[in-house]
Amino acid sequence: RALSLGGGACRGGDKVPSGCPRSHSSFDQLRPVPEILSTQQLGAARVASADRAATQLVLEVASEGHSCLVFCHSRKKTQELAGTLARAMQAYTPVQRSVFPTSFLSVERGRGRTHQLHGQAVHGRQSEEAARRAAARDRLKHMLTTAAEGWPDRDLLAAVRCGIGFHHAQMSKSEKEIVEEGFRCGALHTLTCTTTLAAGVNLPARRVLILQGQYGYSTSMYRQMAGR
Known part of the structure; x- marks a missing residue:
């Protein structure tokens, strides 16, 4: 059944509810908490460029070594966007795909051999991490097969090779579980999905993108998706 969601803030280890009746709280004192959610109407031109903006936002967070969920309005859209993101990832240079800031790789004058060795060590860790991710993605592809x-x-296998997966109701239960585990363990850094993922599956992500489709989302569904 649908559950009511409440918003609030933490102060000194205690949770201060927002908009809750006093009878529902065990705290002696309450203070107003500003709303953290707002509504903004986008023009047609901005909506038309949503895919391009989503791609840039995904690449930004992925290049920092973090994960991203992208909620789409249809099953078809999840697969199309996953393909777009996979092609964008393939166009990235090795340095851009690094989980380390590029400044770590530079050899500054005056720092000498020590800094150069540090840069080599970073390269070594990157190579090991890339090898582990590639092996994990190969296992995912085998499990999906x-x-x-x-x-x-x-299309799913091609996306997985680039660290991207998609998730929708038309997939089998086994396929969805494999994709979920791949995202949870870090083999997949980005997951395009429908609202079916918002209910009952907790996959923490650094960034959540919600693409608007033909039909709008209810407030509760929006909060379910944003709360991932």
Whole structure:
């Protein structure tokens, strides 16, 4: 059943409810908490460029080594956007795909051999991490192939190779669980999904993007998606 969601703030280890009747709280004192959610009407030109903006935001957070969820309005859109993001990731240079800031790789004058060795060590850690991610993605592809009894979704496998997956109701239960675990363990850094992922599946992400479709989302559904 649908659950009521409440917003609030933390102060000194105690939670201060926002907009809750006094009878629902065990605190002696309450103070007004400013609303953290707002509504903004976007023009047609900005909506038309949503995919391009989403791609930039995903690449930004992925290049920092963090995860991102992108909620789409349809199953078809999740697959199309996953393909777009995968192609964008392939166009990224190795330095841009690094989980370390590029400043770590520079050799400044006056720092000498010590700083150069540090840069080499960073390169070594990056290579090891890249190898681990590649191995994890290969395992995911094998698991997806097995789950599909030898007939996996080729678009999904191509996206997984770039660290991206999609998730919607038309996929089998096994496929969805494999994709969820891949995102949870870090093998996949980005997941395009429908609202089915907002209910009951807790996948923490550094950034959550919600793409507007033909139909708007209710306030409760928006908060479910944003709360991931």
